[in-house]
Amino acid sequence: MSQQKYTNESIVALKGADRVRKRPSVIFGSDGLEGCQHSFFEILSNSIDEARQGFGREIKVVRHKDLSISVIDNARGIPVDYNQNEKKFNWELIFTELYAGGKYNNNDSDVYEYSLGLNGLGLCATQYSSEYMDVIIHRDGFEYRLNFEKGEIVKNGFVKEEKKYRRTGSQIKWRPDLEVFKDINIPIEFYQSVLKKQSIVNPGIKFILHDEESDLYFEYIYENGIKDYIDEVGAEKSISAVYYFEEQGFGRDRGDMPDYKVKTQIAFAFNNEVNLLEYFHNSSYLEHGGSPDKAVRNAFTYEIDKFIKNENKYNKNEKKISFIDIQDSLILVTNSFSTVTSYENQTKKAITNKYIQEFMTDVIKKNLEIYFIENKEEALRVVDQILINKRSREKAENTRLNLKKTLSAKMDFTNRVKKFINCRTKDTEIRELYILEGDSALGACKMARDSEFQALMPIRGKILNCLKADYDKIFKSEIITDLIKILGCGVEIKTRHNKELDTFNYDNLKWDKIIICTDADVDGFQIRTLVLTMIYRLVPTLIDRGNIYIAESPLFEINTSDGNTFFAYSEKEKNDFVKTLNKKYTIQRSKGLGENNPDMMWQTTMCPDSRKLIRISSKEDYYEIQRMFEVLLGDDLEGRKDFIEENGEHYLEMLDLS
Known part of the structure; x- marks a missing residue:
């Protein structure tokens, strides 16, 4: 077997465009769509930096039909002419040299104090990763085309x-290269x-x-x-009210490092219905936050806890x-x-940055x-809501632990769930569960069913209205927890304070x-x-996936x-x-499932070839389904009365007037 030789000549240094084209993820974080998106942001960043310095207040982006991109600004224009210091044209430095640009000397008042792009790394890397790039620059009375x-x-x-x-x-148009991304x-x-x-x-800058x-x-x-954005989100x-402050400072990340300048702008409001945390640094959106996120969490928790203690708002021995x-109630x-x-x-x-975290923590606390x-x-109103959030969370957590204890224990259905009758097969692709009205129906269905794949669970009386009851x-x-146990998939909790209760797994x-399966009365x-x-409140996915049916029983x-x-x-x-009919006949009205003989029950309700099943579907608009549940079972009694008056005539034939 031949072995590959590893010699001095095996070492290769990538040069020029290959440094990006062969390893785009090093610069852009990915060679997929995310990396391509980041390359666009590098070009946009340079125009934003110019606009922040007061040069050009409008930036236009064009998404072309062929997936090429244009970024157009009316700033100063990128310097691309001959550079006496470097003995090269600036276009060579900016567009073909990584780590060349005009944003490294922050002591120079003519360049950028707080820079988003690096005008040399991102611009050059994007050019390297493009199928083509066409640049038009207007500057000093000249038009430059590259x-x-x-x-x-x-x-x-x-x-x-x-x-x-x-x-x-500057106008930069380029098409990201499919050989790279x-x-x-x-x-x-x-x-x-x-x-x-x-x-x-970037207040006052228009983006088109x-x-x-x-x-x-x-x-x-x-x-x-x-400030305007917080108002918009709060709706x-x-x-x-929106509270806004900003401050500047100087500091260092380590004792042996030089000081640098920091500025922070912070706006927040408290809200009962929506929440939001977003962090930006030098205008770049920080998806994962880092130092600002740590500062916000530490400062808000410390100061609000201190205020609650000073106002004696905690209950005795409360955490x-x-x-x-x-x-849960913060827009920041x-x-x-x-x-x-x-x-x-x-x-x-x-x-x-360690200093940014320390600086922002102190500013927020103050x-x-x-x-x-x-x-x-206003502050008292806010902390009352925060304490409601806390107590709701703790209550939900206790409920979750109790629910987990109830549902997670390995159980023998026959012993642990009263009157549940299982089927023999373990094949979940054919197993059927009949939820029955009462013990009398259980007796009839037990004799009628196919015990290989049909299981039975009787409902003892009327269950809770789950739309009105809290979790x-x-x-x-017991009826509801028994049903959840038998379903086996857990529950879905989508509300604001009870996300911890979600245990759902469709698999x-x-x-x-x-x-x-209930009587037709x-x-x-x-x-x-x-x-x-x-089912709608606790496991709505079962409706979405088409697992829920109603068995029609004859009248x-x-x-x-x-x-x-x-x-x-x-x-x-x-x-x-x-x-x-042209012959004599007799009519017998059904007295309920429990009165049916096994043959009739099998033929009309349980035989897959002759029964009538209605599949419950959620193909209609979700909000319309939600509205109907609220009308029929919610707290709006007046709305329910109006609905019956307007639509009752359509259901007259379903009335049991005998």
Whole structure:
């Protein structure tokens, strides 16, 4: 077997464009769509840096039909002419040299104090990773045109032409290369999100997005930056006004390192319905936060806990709040800046500066203390809500632990769930669970069923209306917890304070069909509706996936003189059938499932070939389904009365008037 030689000549240094084209994830964090998106942000960052310095207040982005991208600004224009110091053209430095640019000397007042892009790393790396890049720059009375392909300047690719106008700005158009990135189809939603976020943290700068494919235009501008954004998110539902402060400082991350400048802008409000935490640094959105996130969590928890203690708001022996209780009602955005920034990596999703964290922690603590003093009445209202959040969370956690204890124990269904009758097969693709009304139905169905794949669970009386009851009360109901045990898939909790209760796993569902089987009378319909409501609230995915059915049971048995038997499932169906008969017959009204003989029960309700099942579907609009449940079973009695008055005539034939 041959062995590959590893010699001195095996060592290869990547040069030029290959440094990016062969290893894009080193610069952009990924060679997939995420990396491609980051390359766009590198170009956008340079225009934003210029606008923040007061050069050009409008930035336009075009998403072209061929997936190429244009970023156009009216700033000073990138310097691309000959550089006497470096003895090279600046276009060579900026577009073809990594780590060359105009943002490294922060002592020079002519360049950038707080920089988002590095105008040399990102711009050069994006050029290297492009199928082509065409650049038009207006500066110093000249128009400069540059053309690159696959990371290289094309022949005659640098053109300088004098113009009479004094217009300035840069236009960069490029197409990310599929030889570099696996996917370059950046969705319009990404551009919308990025430009909106940048408009939030760059007050007064207008961002325009043009999508050529749809020919739609989008504009984003926030004149007052993060303050306007907090107002927008709160949507007039906040329980406090927007509080804004900003401060600057100097410090260092380590004793032997030089000082650097930091500035922070912070706006927050408290809200009962929505919450939000967003962090930006030098205008870059920090998806993972880092130092600012740690500062916010520490400072808010410390100051609010101190205020609660001072106001004697804790109950005796009550545990202190945690940040999650605050976060449930907090809308907060921070926008920090620094002349020295330590990102976790080039994708800039978190910063790690120790001094920024310490500085922001102190600033937030100081301003929160002022806020509590100056806005005492509002602050008391806020901490009351935070304590509600805390107590709801703790109650939910206790309920979750009790529920987990109830559901997680390995059980023998026959012994642990009263009157549950299992089937033999373990094949979940054919297993059926019949949820029955009462013990009498259990007796009839037990004799009628196919015990290989049909299991039975009787409901003892009417279950709770799960739309009205809270989770604590729901999970104290033995009927409901027995049903959840038998289903096997846990419960789905989607509400704000009870996310900890969510134990749902669809793969653990033990049944292909869950069939609700009740008498065809008013009481049966109500039980059916209450069971559906329980499923809707606790395991709605079973409705979405089509696992829930209703078994139609016949209202009438019609026996003809020639010995045949027919079943009718409604008054109308009975009358229509009787009109077709030309022989003597007798009609017997069903007295309920428990009165049926096994053969009839099998034929009408349990035999897969002859039964009538109604599959419960959620294909309708989710909010319409939610509205109907609220109308029929919610607290709005007046709304229910109005609905019955308006729609009752459509259900007259279903009334049991006999």
